Amino acid sequence: MQFGLSESQEILKDSARKFFAGECPMEEVRRLMETDTAFDEGLWAKLAGQGYTGIIFPEEYGGVGLGKVELILLMEEAGRALLPGPFFSTVALAGSVIDAVSSDEHKKKFLAPVCAGDARSTLAVLEASASWDLADVKLTAANGKLSGDKLFVTDAAVANFIVVVARNGVFVVEAKAAGMRITPMSGMDLTRKLYAVHFENTPAEKIDETAALSKAFDIATTALVAEMVGGMQRTLDTTVEYAKMRKQFGKPIGMFQAVQHHCADMYLETESSRSSAYYAAWALEENAPDAGTAVSIAKMYASDAARTVGNRGIQVHGGMGFTWENDVHLYHRRAKASETAFGDATFHRERIARLVIDTGMVSAKHA
Amino acid sequence: MDLNLTAEEKQFRDELRSWLEANVPKDWSEWREKPIEESFTYLRAWQRKLYEGGWAAVSWPKEYGGRGASLMQQSIFWEEMARVEAPPMANSLGLGLIGPTIIAYGTDAQKKRYIPKILSAEEIWCQGFSEPNAGSDLASLQTEARLDGDDYVVNGQKVWTSYGWVGDWCELVVRTDANVPKHKGLTVLLIDMKSPGVEVRPLRQMTGESEFGEIFFRDVRVSKENVLGSVNDGWNVAVSTLMYERGSYGARLHLIFRRNIGRLIELAHTLQRNGRAAAQDPLIRQKLAQCYAEIEIMRLNQMRAFSRITATGVPGPEGSIQKIFWSELNQRVQQVAQELMGPYGQLQAGDPLALDKGIWAYGYLRTRGNTIEAGTSEVQRNIIGHFVLGLPRSY
Numbered sequence: 001m002q003f004g005l006s007e008s009q010e011i012l013k014d015s016a017r018k019f020f021a022g023e024c025p026m027e028e029v030r031r032l033m034e035t036d037t038a039f040d041e042g043l044w045a046k047l048a049g050q051g052y053t054g055i056i057f058p059e060e061y062g063g064v065g066l067g068k069v070e071l072i073l074l075m076e077e078a079g080r081a082l083l084p085g086p087f088f089s090t091v092a093l094a095g096s097v098i099d100a101v102s103s104d105e106h107k108k109k110f111l112a113p114v115c116a117g118d119a120r121s122t123l124a125v126l127e128a129s130a131s132w133d134l135a136d137v138k139l140t141a142a143n144g145k146l147s148g149d150k151l152f153v154t155d156a157a158v159a160n161f162i163v164v165v166a167r168n169g170v171f172v173v174e175a176k177a178a179g180m181r182i183t184p185m186s187g188m189d190l191t192r193k194l195y196a197v198h199f200e201n202t203p204a205e206k207i208d209e210t211a212a213l214s215k216a217f218d219i220a221t222t223a224l225v226a227e228m229v230g231g232m233q234r235t236l237d238t239t240v241e242y243a244k245m246r247k248q249f250g251k252p253i254g255m256f257q258a259v260q261h262h263c264a265d266m267y268l269e270t271e272s273s274r275s276s277a278y279y280a281a282w283a284l285e286e287n288a289p290d291a292g293t294a295v296s297i298a299k300m301y302a303s304d305a306a307r308t309v310g311n312r313g314i315q316v317h318g319g320m321g322f323t324w325e326n327d328v329h330l331y332h333r334r335a336k337a338s339e340t341a342f343g344d345a346t347f348h349r350e351r352i353a354r355l356v357i358d359t360g361m362v363s364a365k366h367a
Numbered sequence: 368m369d370l371n372l373t374a375e376e377k378q379f380r381d382e383l384r385s386w387l388e389a390n391v392p393k394d395w396s397e398w399r400e401k402p403i404e405e406s407f408t409y410l411r412a413w414q415r416k417l418y419e420g421g422w423a424a425v426s427w428p429k430e431y432g433g434r435g436a437s438l439m440q441q442s443i444f445w446e447e448m449a450r451v452e453a454p455p456m457a458n459s460l461g462l463g464l465i466g467p468t469i470i471a472y473g474t475d476a477q478k479k480r481y482i483p484k485i486l487s488a489e490e491i492w493c494q495g496f497s498e499p500n501a502g503s504d505l506a507s508l509q510t511e512a513r514l515d516g517d518d519y520v521v522n523g524q525k526v527w528t529s530y531g532w533v534g535d536w537c538e539l540v541v542r543t544d545a546n547v548p549k550h551k552g553l554t555v556l557l558i559d560m561k562s563p564g565v566e567v568r569p570l571r572q573m574t575g576e577s578e579f580g581e582i583f584f585r586d587v588r589v590s591k592e593n594v595l596g597s598v599n600d601g602w603n604v605a606v607s608t609l610m611y612e613r614g615s616y617g618a619r620l621h622l623i624f625r626r627n628i629g630r631l632i633e634l635a636h637t638l639q640r641n642g643r644a645a646a647q648d649p650l651i652r653q654k655l656a657q658c659y660a661e662i663e664i665m666r667l668n669q670m671r672a673f674s675r676i677t678a679t680g681v682p683g684p685e686g687s688i689q690k691i692f693w694s695e696l697n698q699r700v701q702q703v704a705q706e707l708m709g710p711y712g713q714l715q716a717g718d719p720l721a722l723d724k725g726i727w728a729y730g731y732l733r734t735r736g737n738t739i740e741a742g743t744s745e746v747q748r749n750i751i752g753h754f755v756l757g758l759p760r761s762y
Contacts, residue, residue, distance in 0.1 A: 001376060001439045002369050003667075004674040009368065069368055240756045255759040257745070260752030267751055268688050275667035282370055297660040349656035350649075356659055357632050357646050 003278070005073070012066075013073040019050060020081035026327055029082050033190035033330070038084035039120070039158040048117020053091055056219075057099055061107050062115035068219060068281040072226035076277075079230025082330060084191035086120045086155035092223035093154070094121035094163045100216035101170055101208035110161060110172060110207075119160040123220075124150035124197055132343040134210060139199075140167040141206065146199040147179075156182045156195035164204060170213065171204035178202060189337035190330065218284055218295040221342040225277040225298045228306040228338050231331045232270040235313040238328065239263060242317055253316070262312040269305035276301050293355045300348035306335035370670075372443075379440050380447060386420050387451050395454045400716070400724050402576065407533060410457035414488035417456065423486045424462050431470055431478065432486045438673040442618050449622035460530060461485035461492035465538045468608045472555075472596035481536070481557065493534030493560070495525040495582060496605065503746045504762075505540075506549045506602060510584060512541035512556060514591065519543075519556060521564075521587040527740070531567045531580025534560045540605050543598055553601035557593045564588075574732045609742070610686060618669055620693050624662045624700065627730075631655060631704055634722065638707060645707055654703045661696050668692060687747040687755070694737035694744065701731045 005013065023046055032038045047053055056071045057063025071092070078087060091114070098110050113119035127150060129136050139148040146164060156162060164171045173180060179200035187194035240263055243254030253259050276298035283291035310332035314321035321328050343351070372380065392413060398406045417423040418432075425444050427433025436444065456462060466485045469477060484490040501508035510523025521541055528534070537558045544552030560567070564587035569577035596604040632655060635646035645651045669689060704727045705712040716725035738744045752758040 001372055001670070002674055002677075003670040004678055005368055240758065243758060252759055254752070255761050257749065257752075257761045260756075260758050260761055261745070261748040263756055263758060264691075264748035264751035267756060268691060271671075271688060272664050272668055272692070275671050276664050278368065278671070279370070279667045282368055286371075294663075297663050300657070300660050301664060346653065349653045349660070352656040352660055353652040357635065357652060357655055360632070 005069075009069060009073055012070055013077060016050075016052075016074050016077035017080065019046075020077055020083060024081050024083055026082075029084055029191060029330070032084040036184070036193070037155070037158045038191050038193055039086060039155070040084075043085065044120070045117055047087060048115075052087070053095075053117050054115030055091065057095060057111055057115050058107075061112045063111070068222065068285040069278065071219075071223055072277055072281040075223045075226040076230040076233075076274075079227030079334075080234045082191055082231065082234070082327075082334060086122060086158050088192070088223065088227060089122035089155040089159070090114055090120045092220045093123035094159075094161075096219040096223075097123055097163050097170065097213065097216040098172075098207065100219070101212040103207070106172075106205075106207045113160070120155065120158050121161050121163060122153055122155045122159045124153045124156070124162050124164045126150065126152045132347055134165065134213065137165055137167050137210075139164070141169065141171055141204055144203060144206070145201045146171065146173065146204045147201055148199055150197045150199075152185065152187075153195045153197050154192050156197050157184070157193065162197065163207075164199075165210060165213065166204075167210075169206045170208050170210055171206050173199070173202055173204045177204075187337060188333045191334060192337060194337075214292070215284075217342065218280075218292060221295050221299050222277060222280045222284060224338055224341055225273065225280065225302045228302045228335060229270065229274045229277050231334055231338075232266070232273060232302075232306055232309040235309050235328055235331050236263070236266045236270050239266065239313040239316045242320070246318070246320075253318075259316055262316050266309045266312050269309050273298070273302040273305045293352060296348040296351045296355070299343060300345045300352065303339045303343075303345040303348070307332075307339055310335045376437075376439060376443060379436070380443050383422065383444065383447050386422065387447060387453065390416055390420060391451045391453050395452060398454070400726070403578075404532070406454075407457060410454055411488045411491075413454050414456040414458060418487045423456065423488075424466060427466065427470065431466075431482050438677055442670070442673065445619045445622055449626070456488070458485055458488045458491050460494055461488075461490070464608050464611045465492045465494065467611050468538065468604060469557075469595065471607060472604050476592075477557070477595065490535040491530055491533050493528050493530040493537050494608070495528060495537045495539035495558070497527045498524060499526055503743055505605070506553065508540060508542060508553070510539070510541050511545070512543050512554060512589070514543075515588075517591055518588040519591060519594075521556070521558070521584045521589060523584050525582040525584075526570065526579075528567075528580045528582050529578060531582055532569060532577070534567075536560060537582070538595070538608065540601050543601075547599070550602045552599055553605070554598050555595040555601040555604040556589050557595055558587065558589050562587050562589065573735065574729060618673075620697075621662065621666045621669060624665065624693070624697065627700060627704075628655070628659050628662055630723070631658070631700075631707060635707060651707060654706065658696075658700045658703055661692075661699070665689070665692050665696060687742075687750045690742060691744050691747045691751075694734075697737050698734045701727070701734045705731055 023043060032040055051064045052074060054063030055066050055074055059065045095114050098107060114121060127138055139146060160175050162173045164173055179202040181198040183196045185194040185196055243259055243263060244252050246253050280294040280298040283294040313328045314332060317326060317328055320326050398409055414423055424432060425434045425436035426441050429435045462485060466482060469481055485492060496505060498508045498510060512519040512521045537560055539556045539558045540553055541556055542552050543554040564585040566583040568581045570579045570581050571577050572579060635651060635655060636644050638645045640648045708722055708727060711722050712727050714721035714725055715728045718725060749761060753760050
């Protein structure tokens with residue numbers, strides 16, 4: 001039993017960190033967040049060049065064929081860099097859904113261009129109810145056409161195709177399809193843009209029933225948690241650095257226990273989120289019987305932790321933390337968006353309750 | 368990363384499993400709720416049995432009667448012990464903390480003299496660390512040992528001594544030099560609790576029981592051969608014991624926590640709230656799920672720490688995360704238990720209407736001590752701030 005990273009996993013994580021530091025420093029993040037889409041063609045080509053857009057997809061579609069653990073290590077580093085644009089939407093959302101549910105033919109058509117870096121995509125789930133429970137999806141395809149609205153769709157404006165969850169299946173809608181209208185929603189996270197997508201008799205290609213979605217959602221959720229862990233780590237690092245440098249009363253503020261204890265709690269929350277994310281990824285990879293519970297535990301914990309780590313980070317930075325110029329708020333904005341994506345802590349506690357309290361799984365699990 | 372058991376780990380587990388099946392006492396449930404004073408002989412006999420089977424201290428090196436078990440095998444050991452609801456061992460401080468410290472710092476003669484009897488529970492050990500004026504600031508302790516011929520003469524007072532009432536021997540930290548900075552004048556002595564001048568008084572705690580004691584030393588003579596490690600190097604020896612304390616405890620606690628949450632979930636199905644089972648109440652469900660999740664994260668943190676220690680060879684200050692995590696979580700779990708049980712939660716042992724013989728009323732009170740014993744939450748956060756994050760020392 002070994003709950004550490006293997007040598008090749010360490011190498012992947014390390015090289016991802018260096019790649020993002022070099023190709024997407026904070027100046028670039030700030031430049032992109034001021035654009036309409038937060039998307040940059042050049043950066044996308046470089047991500048694809050690294051094999052990142054195909055990291056978990058089978059080699060026969062041009063992917064790299066690595067596992068869920070490798071995916072989350074990459075997402076963690078992307079989160080640390082606050083990578084703007086549709087990487088998460090394309091790979092962790094749309095890509096993992098297509099990979100999980102669709103046929104060989106559809107994978108060739110939709111997954112191969114993602115691996116090659118030729119296509120971006122996203123996933124449309126939420127509607128006016130803003131419910132992550134798939135039973136609340138109302139949009140229904142009729143005669144191969146969709147009519148209705150999806151909300152909170154990330155990166156829709158730069159997607160070459162959108163994977164749409166409807167009541168009667170999972171569909172793909174190509175960009176510029178007839179009757180589709182994409183309008184920006186002004187979300188708090190400036191680096192990942194949100195859109196409302198309206199369909200009016202829009203042609204849609206069915207790729208599967210919705211039954212297989214839950215595994216894909218679990219992969220996406222775990223990837224999101226890993227990204228949150230990266231954000232927490234960066235917030236912790238910059239906060240500790242600031243506490244060592246900033247002086248008041250003739251001493252670094254990090255010498256005061258009230259400040260130190262904020263930092264210690266940020267560390268505890270970050271490490272605990274990381275443990276739960278890594279375990280969830282491993283459990284998904286191994287199809288462990290408690291994989292679903294593990295994913296919900298991770299998202300539950302990290303949803304609260306990412307927010308409180310941000311709160312503490314801003315507090316320790318004092319007045320500086322409240323300025324636009326300081327980067328901590330950019331992470332704090334992302335954390336709030338991620339907190340509700342794929343269900344907040346309350347949503348996942350209820351899922352844990354269904355999996356554990358209603359089934360009496362507690363004692364059986366480790367036997 | 369691979370969380371499956373290796374072939375070696377499986378073999379270890381299977382061997383232990385079959386040994387436990389043949390040897391674990393079947394009547395522990397009749398003893399569990401009794402005061403430890405009554406069950407102590409029983410626990411001693413159980414440890415003796417484990418010792419004879421070679422299972423009393425799996426983590427210790429083979430040459431000292433252990434199995435040289437890896438940290439992962441140690442977690443397997445505690446998992447299996449919990450699976451069969453095995454009783455705890457009588458000499459838990461000797462096995463968990465003091466034995467390993469003697470193995471690390473003791474002379475050959477000391478190891479030969481003390482180690483076998485720690486393993487067999489023939490001699491029970493306690494720890495003389497805290498004093499009335501030296502708690503978090505342990506290094507400021509005042510119990511003094513003055514050299515007189517070949518003996519040290521010890522005078523002073525210790526407090527919060529677990530197993531003081533039954534201890535045969537004590538790992539005692541004393542001041543041997545008052546003229547140097549406080550950390551540099553300490554020495555660890557191994558002291559026979561039956562020595563003239565040693566007096567143990569029970570210390571009644573807020574739960575009403577006397578788990579801890581106070582020890583008074585009046586002109587107690589200890590041979591200088593009983594110094595553990597070097598004279599005036601006692602701080603390093605004591606810190607080594609504290610690292611074992613913070614590191615290993617979590618693995619065992621997780622199992623107790625899991626049993627608690629399992630029981631609370633069971634109770635939630637039978638207790639009523641607003642005309643339906645409490646397990647159907649949305650708020651109770653939220654709270655139980657939160658506890659369940661955090662108990663699982665405690666296990667994952669522990670496993671990650673173990674892997675890190677296995678890879679780097681050193682137990683680090685990350686044990687402080689575990690200490691904060693389990694102690695604060697335990698308090699939250701006990702509060703949820705109280706909310707679940709409502710007015711019944713307060714009923715103590717002996718009341719005929721008390722649920723589970725009053726263990727939840729006891730647990731609620733007892734867990735207040737968790738964030739204080741073995742290093743307060745405040746001290747643990749200082750340790751993380753300074754030793755993990757590199758912030759300047761605050762004290």
